[in-house]
Amino acid sequence: xxxxxxxxxxxxxxxxxxxxxxxxxxxxxxxxxxxxxxxxxxxxxxxxxxxxxxxxxxxxxxxxxxxxxxxxxxxxxxxxxxxxxxxxxxxxxxxxxxxxxxxxxxxxxxxxxxxxxxxxxxxxxxxxxxxxxxxxxxxxxxxxxxxxxxxxxxxxxxxxxxxxxxxxxxxxxxxxxxxxxxxxxxxxxxxxxxxxxxxxxxxxxxxxxxxxxxxxxxxxxxxxxxxxxxxxxxxxxxxxxxxxxxxxxxxxxxxxxxxxxxxxxxxxxxxxxxxxxxxxxxxxxxxxxxxxxxxxxxxxxxxxxxxxxxxxxxxxxxxxxxxxxxxxxxxxxxxxxxxxxxxxxxxxxxxxxxxxxxxxxxxxxxxxxxxxxxxxxxxxxxxxxxxxxxxxxxxxxxxxxxxxxxxxxxxxxxxxxxxxxxxxxxxxxxxxxxxxxxxxxxxxxxxxxxxxxxxxxxxxxxxxxxxxxxxxxxxxxxxxxxxxxxxxx
Numbered sequence: 001x002x003x004x005x006x007x008x009x010x011x012x013x014x015x016x017x018x019x020x021x022x023x024x025x026x027x028x029x030x031x032x033x034x035x036x037x038x039x040x041x042x043x044x045x046x047x048x049x050x051x052x053x054x055x056x057x058x059x060x061x062x063x064x065x066x067x068x069x070x071x072x073x074x075x076x077x078x079x080x081x082x083x084x085x086x087x088x089x090x091x092x093x094x095x096x097x098x099x100x101x102x103x104x105x106x107x108x109x110x111x112x113x114x115x116x117x118x119x120x121x122x123x124x125x126x127x128x129x130x131x132x133x134x135x136x137x138x139x140x141x142x143x144x145x146x147x148x149x150x151x152x153x154x155x156x157x158x159x160x161x162x163x164x165x166x167x168x169x170x171x172x173x174x175x176x177x178x179x180x181x182x183x184x185x186x187x188x189x190x191x192x193x194x195x196x197x198x199x200x201x202x203x204x205x206x207x208x209x210x211x212x213x214x215x216x217x218x219x220x221x222x223x224x225x226x227x228x229x230x231x232x233x234x235x236x237x238x239x240x241x242x243x244x245x246x247x248x249x250x251x252x253x254x255x256x257x258x259x260x261x262x263x264x265x266x267x268x269x270x271x272x273x274x275x276x277x278x279x280x281x282x283x284x285x286x287x288x289x290x291x292x293x294x295x296x297x298x299x300x301x302x303x304x305x306x307x308x309x310x311x312x313x314x315x316x317x318x319x320x321x322x323x324x325x326x327x328x329x330x331x332x333x334x335x336x337x338x339x340x341x342x343x344x345x346x347x348x349x350x351x352x353x354x355x356x357x358x359x360x361x362x363x364x365x366x367x368x369x370x371x372x373x374x375x376x377x378x379x380x381x382x383x384x385x386x387x388x389x390x391x392x393x394x395x396x397x398x399x400x401x402x403x404x405x406x407x408x409x410x411x412x413x414x415x416x417x418x419x420x421x422x423x424x425x426x427x428x429x430x431x432x433x434x435x436x437x438x439x440x441x442x443x444x445x446x447x448x449x450x451x452x453x454x455x456x457x458x459x460x461x462x463x464x465x466x467x468x469x470x471x472x473x474x475x476x477x478x479x480x481x482x483x484x485x486x487x488x489x
Contacts, residue, residue: 058431061479067141077476079121122423124443128173131445139181142433148186150444150451163191164256171263183440184272189284193253201283206235223289223324227316233354261295275306277341299384301333309369310339331384373400380415381407388417392425
């Protein structure tokens with residue numbers, strides 16, 4: 001397969017030196033040139049929520065949950081109410097992590113309780129076949145599934161090879177399901193490339209951003225990974241080149257990803273690369289963008305990257321990547337999320353004596369997500385590319401739906417997909433689906449013990465969101481009351 005490359009002059013033309021006017025007001029080092037270009041392409045702001053089209057109804061519980069069995073609603077209500085209580089989440093995390101409960105009868109008891117509660121609510125099943133049944137179920141309810149082999153980080157090649165087999169099997173399972181019921185196969189680069197190697201590659205890429213003359217002989221053509229406001233504090237000194245063993249491991253990791261990408265191309269199944277913390281995200285972006293250049297053709301992006309909009313440089317990086325892809329005719333796919341490593345990022349930055357790369361306020365993060373959403377919707381409306389808006393925020397969902405409706409790419413269009421985690425923000429998922437949008441649920445699967453790190457991470461990451469799940473809890477409680485009355489009377 002011929003590889004389309006990004007000429008170096010394009011990359012150079014996307015670098016700007018002045019810093020008089022920031023693109024993002026929360027980060028004063030953003031460049032004026034990027035800001036000026038973005039202002040010229042800036043979409044008109046979406047309408048306030050009180051002017052949203054009436055077709056997006058999030059208040060009619062009977063209509064929203066019409067396809068959900070009562071038993072599932074009861075479990076959802078119990079789990080959401082439990083996870084809204086901080087001490088309950090703390091005890092649950094302690095129980096799953098405690099070494100005292102990792103053997104014998106106590107371990108079996110913890111696993112059994114976890115499986116019947118949090119696992120069944122937030123996961124799709126213990127294997128790909130069971131996950132396929134779960135996807136059929138959500139598909140019957142009008143939603144699609146993102147099939148997620150629920151492994152976390154790998155640290156050696158044997159583990160990476162095992163994980164690759166799981167991802168490849170995931171593609172096979174998705175092909176066996178009803179057409180379009182699976183929207184994406186999800187891959188974590190940290191599961192098919194050793195973490196230490198990703199950290200080394202990220203260090204080398206950061207140093208090349210500081211010193212463009214720094215040569216990386218293994219580097220293939222990619223899209224811009226950094227902007228001039230991107231924090232580089234994690235690489236304080238010039239890193240050593242990759243050792244022969246590291247270069248060999250790097251080639252193996254790339255071969256794993258390309259094998260998976262080629263299988264997805266053959267199945268016409270988009271593959272979405274999850275984002276991670278900034279220690280390894282540059283390497284992940286490199287793998288993603290170089291693969292997108294190789295495999296994304298015509299108006300059909302197969303390889304999708306992820307932008308975490310709680311990062312101050314997110315808007316600039318997104319703009320630079322889309323402009324570079326546009327210049328060489330590559331259709332890009334992006335998933336937008338707010339982000340999932342807030343405490344980790346802030347703590348790490350503080351250890352280096354630097355400011356946090358995270359927006360200073362949640363309002364700034366919301367604004368960044370909404371601005372990036374609006375920008376991509378307008379850019380892809382009449383051009384190449386697709387966007388996945390992964391949000392649990394009702395206001396962001398309403399704004400994006402209104403924008404999509406306004407520019408005519410909303411109703412079941414391959415250029416736009418909304419997404420929420422399995423077991424979370426179901427009212428928003430069903431509301432958007434019933435309004436005619438494509439909506440996916442992020443559905444991890446795997447044995448309970450294998451998926452346990454995922455559940456722990458989600459519990460830590462989404463404390464605030466779980467505590468603020470009152471909208472769903474209220475709607476579910478109201479619908480259960482209505483069904484009880486209907487059964488009695």
